[in-house]
Amino acid sequence: MKSCGIALIISNITFENGNNLEGGLQDERMVEELFSQYLRYKVVLLRNLKCCQIDAVLRAVSGYSKGSPEVLSAEDCASLDLKALSECITQDHDSFVCCLMSHGDEGCILGTDQKYFDLKNIYLYFGECRPLDGKPKLVFIQACQGELIAEKAPMVEDDAPSSYENVETTPHFMFSYASFNGQMSFQNEKNGSWMVRVFGKLC
Numbered sequence: 001m002k003s004c005g006i007a008l009i010i011s012n013i014t015f016e017n018g019n020n021l022e023g024g025l026q027d028e029r030m031v032e033e034l035f036s037q038y039l040r041y042k043v044v045l046l047r048n049l050k051c052c053q054i055d056a057v058l059r060a061v062s063g064y065s066k067g068s069p070e071v072l073s074a075e076d077c078a079s080l081d082l083k084a085l086s087e088c089i090t091q092d093h094d095s096f097v098c099c100l101m102s103h104g105d106e107g108c109i110l111g112t113d114q115k116y117f118d119l120k121n122i123y124l125y126f127g128e129c130r131p132l133d134g135k136p137k138l139v140f141i142q143a144c145q146g147e148l149i150a151e152k153a154p155m156v157e158d159d160a161p162s163s164y165e166n167v168e169t170t171p172h173f174m175f176s177y178a179s180f181n182g183q184m185s186f187q188n189e190k191n192g193s194w195m196v197r198v199f200g201k202l203c
Contacts, residue, residue, distance in 0.1 A: 005093035005135075007031075007041035008061060012102035014048050015112050024101060026192035027142060030200040031099050041097055044088060050076060051111030055121070058098075060085040062125040089129065095136040096129075098122065101196075104143025123173060135172060142178045142193050 009031055013024035028045065035041040046057060052070040059069060060082040072080075089096065100119075102109045108116040119141065126137050178195040191197060 001040060003042045003093070004040050005042070005095045005097070006061070006088050007035035007039075007043045007097040007099065008057075009035075009043060009045045009099045010049055010054060010057065010101070011045065011047050011099075012049060012110065012112050015103065015110070015114065017114055019103065021101075021103070023192045027101055027196040030192060030196050031101075031140075034199050035097060035099075042088075044085070046080075048112050050113040051115035051117045052076060053080060054100075054109070054111055054117045056080065056082060057085060058122065058125050061088060062129040063089075063131075064125040064128060089131045091131045093131065093135070095138065096126065096132050097138045097140070098126075099140045099142070101142040101193075104141070104145060106145045109141065109143045119175075126173075132172075136174065137172055138174050138176075140176045140195075142195055145177060145179050 009028065011024055011028045013021050013028075015021075028047075032043050032045060036043045044061075049057065052072055053076055055069055056072055056077075057080060059065070060080075063086060100109050102111075104110055105116065107120065108118050110116060122139055126132060129137075176195075178193060192200075
């Protein structure tokens with residue numbers, strides 16, 4: 001049966017400062033099972049990446065070559081097959097899924113080295129990915145977007161300004177976040193995060 005496309009999962013569980021995500025393995029299992037077994041995606045799972053590695057992976061997968069990315073050390077590069085990643089998306093694919101699971105803050109996620117990766121780069125990189133031109137690009141962010149704890153979900157007006165200036169000029173993207181701007185997301189050591197547990201109910 002034909003694959004729908006690539007589901008790239010980047011899962012940061014172990015961090016250099018010891019602030020680990022204890023429910024991360026459970027989240028991994030549920031997301032991988034959903035996209036590989038039930039939705040017919042080819043899953044590419046990468047675990048515990050530094051910020052520069054996250055950037056290198058997303059550049060490789062999307063084929064984006066502009067700008068001046070941070071040069072990876074030999075050690076950081078050795079754990080990644082960037083050539084294979086650069087060939088994983090083809091014209092035959094119907095869509096693309098990217099799941100980023102880590103610590104985070106508003107508009108960014110953390111590498112295992114506590115450096116911030118700007119999520120706006122995903123629009124930049126995959127907005128110019130030719131094999132995905134005109135096709136859905138689904139991005140799921142399981143990470144905090146701040147330190148506030150919401151007692152009730154805030155109401156969002158339909159005409160409220162977007163957090164990202166270039167969303168309207170970059171069609172065919174869908175971003176799904178585990179929390180609102182400025183707020184925490186929650187994860188249980190045994191059951192994983194709330195958002196991913198919803199995914200699990202689809203399995």
